[in-house]
Amino acid sequence: MSDAVQRKGDWFVTYTGKQFWPFDARVDDICIEDIAHSLALQTRWNGHCSTFYSIADHSVxxxxxxYDQYRIISRAESTKDIWRWALMHDAAEAYIGDIVSPIKRYLLCADRDSVTSYLEHDLVTVEGLVLPIKAVETRLLGLIAEKFGLPEGIPGAVHMIDRRMLVTEALQLTNYNAEPDHWVKQKPWSDFEPYDVKLPMRSPVDAEAAFLEAFQRWFPRHRLNEKEVPHALHQKD
Structure with missing residues (x-):
């Protein structure tokens, strides 16, 4: 606990029992078992989908x-970083949660004046501070990249996949009924073609297993630490 005196902000306890300081995290705090478990239990769309669909399933x-799109384009080692980053692009949400976009944009502002201007009404702050959540997320993604040997910064190709996947999810997992005025038919989302895939809708245990299996496949230099997992994850005989 002596480390707590030297760290900034407060901490919470992760799945594997680690103390984690979101505002003062270190590379050694990042744990793939924590990431996989948390993402498998968090739903996409803030839970507003027709059935359980986890961030882990989205990431896989x-x-x-x-992998299917870029492995045929180039065999260069750097190309592998596209699907590696695609798996890990939401990994910071294991530590800060999946904040829906309207709220995240609200929290992007770094000071009271800019937030007030953005919202055009008075802002209630906590202890007079407004923290730019994107800066926290970006720093955590940097630590995750360092931990697992990824280049800094999510590739543009992954951002494009993420947007197309969002439209795909909207068509399969929301109340979309082919309405001509539905938001997926409007700009800018109408510019993103949905994927012709059937989305996986696994249970949390199966989603966690799928995420860890993908991690082992694409990050072979990083072994899972079975001691970090409090219970046997895959006992499904």
Whole structure:
């Protein structure tokens, strides 16, 4: 606990029992078992989908798309970083949660004046501070990249896959009924073609297993630490 005195902000306890300081995290704090477990239990769309669909399943689906799309283009080692980053692009959400876009944009502002201007009404702050959540997320993604040997910064190709996957999810997992005025038919989302894939809708346990299996496949230099997992994950005889 002596480390707590030297760290900034407060901490929470992760799945594997680690203390984690979101505002003062270190590379050694990043744990793939924590990431996989948390993402498998968090739903996409803030839970507003027709059935349980986890961030872990979303991440694996994005990585599979990236692999199928880019492995035939180039065999360069750097090309592998596209599907590796596709798997890990939401990994910071294991530590800060999946904040829906309207709220995240609200929290992007770094000071009271800019937030007030953005919202055009008075802002209630906590202890007079407004923290730019994107800066926290970006720093955590940097630590994740360092931990797992990824280049800094999510590739543009992954951002494109993520947007197309969002439209794909909207068509398969929301109340979309082919309405001509539905938001997926409007700009800018109408510019992103959905993927012709059936989205996986695994249970949390199966989604966690799928995420870890993808990680072992595409990050072979990083072994899973079975001691970090409090219970046997894959006992499904």
């Amino acid at each position: 689906a994005c990585a599979d798309i990236a």
